[in-house]
Amino acid sequence: MRDGPHLGARPSIGLVVNPIAGLGGRVGLKGTDTPEVVARALALGAIPQAPRRAAETLLALHSVVASRGDPQPGLLVGPGDLGESAARLAGAAATVVVEAVHDGQTTAADTRQVARAFESAGVDLLLFAGGDGTARDLAAAVDERVPTLGIPAGVKVQSAVFATSPHTAGEISAAFLAPASRRTTAEREVVDLDEAAYRRGEVAPLLHGYLRVPASRSIQSRKAPTPPGEAAAMAAAGAEVVASLPIGQPCVLGPGTTVRAVAEQLGVPKTLVGVDVVVPGPGGARLLAGDAGEREVRAAIGAGPVSIVVTPIGGQGFLFGRGNQPIAPAIIRAAGRDAVIVVATPAKLAALGGRPLLVDTGDAELDRALAGFITVITGRAERVVVPVAPA
């Protein structure tokens, strides 16, 4: 569907704005996932923030690119409030890719449609203004096929796919598209909270997927060798986990890219945002259940000893979270605390700054039993002792 404009050798950006993202924040509502909440927010006098923040990004991008003397990237936008209005606010020339499909309130489906249109047009970078909910839509639409960066404009901005500010988003975009850029990207988690739980004061992030985000080159340390990149660190940690798994014993693999590294070493496919059950063998492993719910997990592990491999999810480092997590309390109890293997890269743990990993299994007594200190596998012959606490 390449009916977009020919942009020649210039890099191009696709900008999609979720106009209702962040609407709830100023008026004290926590998120705007449902039309009812949006209506309430508007009734309370909320003003859309996202278009203005997106415009800030465009202005910053333009300014940085101009100061470097590089050609300005081409700009594709969604129609109306889905990007076009933001471009107008910034005084930026833009091409609208998708005709407006309906009047009235935009929905997640519109966001996804615009994103897919950008992908078809072959944009070099996809920018979105919104929150975790919008990030979920982007992940559903383009997965990791297009480099994507979030302009923070929502109330919930927990996913690791956002720049720290609209201005920084502009700078990162400019650096990413610069002629000399290596266009390094990294897989970053898209998490979102169970909003109903969140309104009750309960925090339980769910892993929804991954986006491929521009990653700044790790700055060299002058007094020590450059640490391995994330991929290498994950591979090392994964290999070390595999070396510790008993042969022939079922193993429950939780979600996340670090656990995927374990699966890669075992030679089995891994559901990135779900749970799989495998049994390690001499030459690799056999998949017992893929993307399993609680029932399938219980059926797969049987009655004997079992190990569980998990990695911390989200910025706060949740090991076990509430909600529809297939690794139910009964399964954790059956395995026993010592059979829980936590794997993480050193960088992931360092980012916690010494704060504990969190558990919120839904069973308060089990949470207390899991609390204390746990030894995390971080690489070959490397362990880190980290505190664990109930959320």
Place this chain on the structure above:
Amino acid sequence: MTDQPATSPPAGAHPYIPNSASTVKAEMLATIGARDMEELYAEVPERLRLRRPLDLPAPMSSEAELVRHVEGLLGRNTSTRETISFLGAGCYDHFVPAVCDEINGRSEFLTAYAGEPYEDHGRFQALFEYASMMGELLEMDIVNVPVYDGYQAAATALRMAARVTGRHRFLLTDAIGRDKRSKIADYVAPDLELMSVAIDAATGELDLAVLEASLDDTVAAVYVEQPSYLGIVETQGGTIAQLAHAAGALVIVSVDPSTLGVLAPPASFGADIACGDIQPLGIHQQFGGGHGGFIATADDPHLVLEYPSRLFGIAPTLVEGEYGFGDVAYERTSFAVREDGKEWVGTASALWGITAGVYLALMGPQGMVELGERMMARTRYAMARLAELPGVRLPFGASHHVHEFVLDLNATGRTVAEVNRALLARGIHGGKDLSTEFPALGQSALVAVTEVRSQADIDRLAGALGEVIR
């Protein structure tokens, strides 16, 4: 500890501590709202406090007294400027051009450390140039920022080879110094196994039959030295490399860079990793405190990946025609499957690297050729003069040497220790006593002859030795 006359502590600021004047201290304490110094040490519990002064010698706070004291101690040494030295064994008495001392004495270099390649651009460029000049000597495209010394370079080269090949056994030439082997053994334990390969009793070169018999698919690398510890030039490098490579093993050669004006570099006969010590390149002996280690390979990412030391690369900056530098920091993607422990990087021998670069720039191509040629000539002359003496033999006399050789005194009935004591009384340091290190050689000495040992020096050695063994 009190055998020095006491000088009273200074009543006022010490020259090295500007803020030791009491008024400044009081004002600074007031600024931060602290009553006294004890408050700043509040976190150190009383039970861990040392509540007595350290029992140290009385200080010499005046510079004149300090100089007198230290020079008095150094005065109990006799240098190789005063006694003619034929000592080598890994530390050599080469001439150090004045410019080398001038440059490494410049405090801009001496007091710099670990800044960015902006404010410390000069250091990066000087080390890049050192690596580049070593690259020419070795004919290899990758040379590291120096590690501590040649022993470390060899030990790390072995670990690198283990990481590259995934194998854990090493074949080391017998003609290696015991100290170096000790360091290597300590460093590669517990992961790597060291095996010896004998040298040919007549030539002193590697015994190829033993090598071939020892090679199999568990061997990560063959390690030889050029010239060997016993001073012999290895002429079978090509065959050694063929045999090793056929078995899937790498070839590691530790080479003395001062010989590379006349000897073909290890890369030319198939070495995968070259290593060694840069002390011979414009660095004083300093009682063994002037060493730096180099490791060099081809520009193959699989090998580059395995360097634990820094590699400085050149790159453009935002301004056309401007050079910039930085660490070549390739993402280390092989942690999962290869031997672990990429060792470490620490403060090592950077200024010696810069010095070696200065030396090579002063010498130039012709200088390095002359250095090698003239050492060979002087060494061959010394061998000939000494072999004339009754009972003195050259066990490897038919082999090639550059600046060191084995002198066999067994038939003289004297021990090397006796002979060296007598030579010392005549103002000469004789060669290193090999009798405990290589018992098979009996009473033999390792004699070093560098480009500054004149004919008169060598004649004097021959004359003195002749007297001693009469």
Place this chain on the structure above:
Amino acid sequence: MTASQAHPATGTAGPSPDAIGPKPMPRRFHQASWDEPIIFELSAPGTRGVLLPEVEPGIRERVGDPVAALPVGVRRRTPPALPELAQIHVVRHYTRLSQENLGVDLNIDVGQGTCTMKYSPKVNDQLIRSPRLADLHPLQDPATIQGVLEIMWRLEQILCEISGMSRVTLQPGAGSAAIWTNVSMIRAYHAARGEGDRRDEIVTTMFSHPSNAACAKTAGFRVVTLMPDPDTGRPSLDALRAAVSDRTAALLITNPEDTGIFNPEIDDFVRIVHEAGGLCSYDQANANGILGITRAREAGFDLCHFNLHKTFSTPHACGGPAAGACGVTEDLAPFLPSPTVERDGDRFFLDADRPESIGKVRPWYGVAPNIVRAYAWIMSLGATGLREVAEVAVLNNNYLMHRVLGLRGSSAPYAAGKRRIEQVRYSWDELTRDTGVHSEELGVRMADFGTHYWTSHHPFVVPEPMTLEPTESYSRADLDEYAAMLGAVVREAYAEPETIRTAPHRSTVHQVRHEWFDDPARWAVTWRAYCRKHGGGGLAATPDAGRDSPPSSGAAHPAAAPDA
């Protein structure tokens, strides 16, 4: 000092209309920038920098041409392609490069935290140039080297007293080498007790120098790292207990750690590890603030190490040569590297008869020039002087912290409200959230003011880190000036961040195109590699007329020719 200050001699006050005026703070610095070519580009065929003595005719007659006798394949075919320069040009080139650095002698070098960038006295640099140190061979008869042996022995005794340990070795080449030495002795100790296989774990902390973990891992141990408690900034006893077992060979710990926070439970840490049968090794690279205050011995340690190029003033020399010292209890003494320096009356000697020694950790006995420098420095200060060093270092650090925390966007995480010892790890997290500017970018911009700072080891536990360590060598005015420079950069971060992002502007060179360093197709570690990959002649065409350097050959590197 303001222009209105009265002149001490004339007593006149107030600026005259023609006065030059006071210097602004921060100063209008610009670093030396010579745009100096790579030395190969200065090559002039036929020139020489130094000549060697000729071989005497008597020798030639006797031996002929030994080089010609070398077999083909053993003899070098063509001379090495080194540059050719006259002596003056070598001097000029390297002197220019020397100006393009910022070491202790040039800048207020408080920014290189954990490096202890103190003043290296010039008198010590002169002393070590004496031929009676510089021209000693390590294998000389002991009778001819009594002076240097005595200095080594005396320094060992001094370090025993400073640490409280029973024996010291000066063999390691630097700090990480000293850590290696301690780890190797720990390994030997357990092996001697038949516990080598069982005790395969070493415990360390996240804020210790990465070489602790790296040395342990290289030596074959599994490394267990403790995270800091989020409030105190140091690991808790409970965390330690969770890490220690009968597999523990040793604890490697630094105190104070890179945060500058002293761990008051350090002796409890030692006790817990001892109860489990492990040894404890004290990384005392950060000893500058605690000399004469607290010692390894009283905390119960079995081993410790010092960096002579940090605490004990030997110069950093662009990254070495340095020197390390290890201290051990009597129980560990048999494992010390060989030989040891011994005294028998007024005679000093080397003892290589040590059957349980771990052997060699480097050639010979130690970095002798730095051993002499450290000895001289300590002898000029004595016990009261060392105490003064520690106290002023700590006072300077807390004073600087007071100044830095007065800057917008800064913080000193952990141990809120408590003093630090000799250094502080700050965070610019708040500034980054406000402005989007990162700590590393601030650090690069500092180069435009004639200084710099270091962030932290990786991975960053403290976000947007900056680690400053003043030492005792800097005055209050120095610290104020440094804070003023930092303040100027912070103001820019809030007002005109683009200036920071495109820095440096007044340094030797401009922003380097780092992407080259990750790309095997573009990286070049040597000039020959650069010419091969990118063509000869340097990054720009070389003009010839009017330059005061000899004309560049301008030719591509011989090996870069397509059919070479």
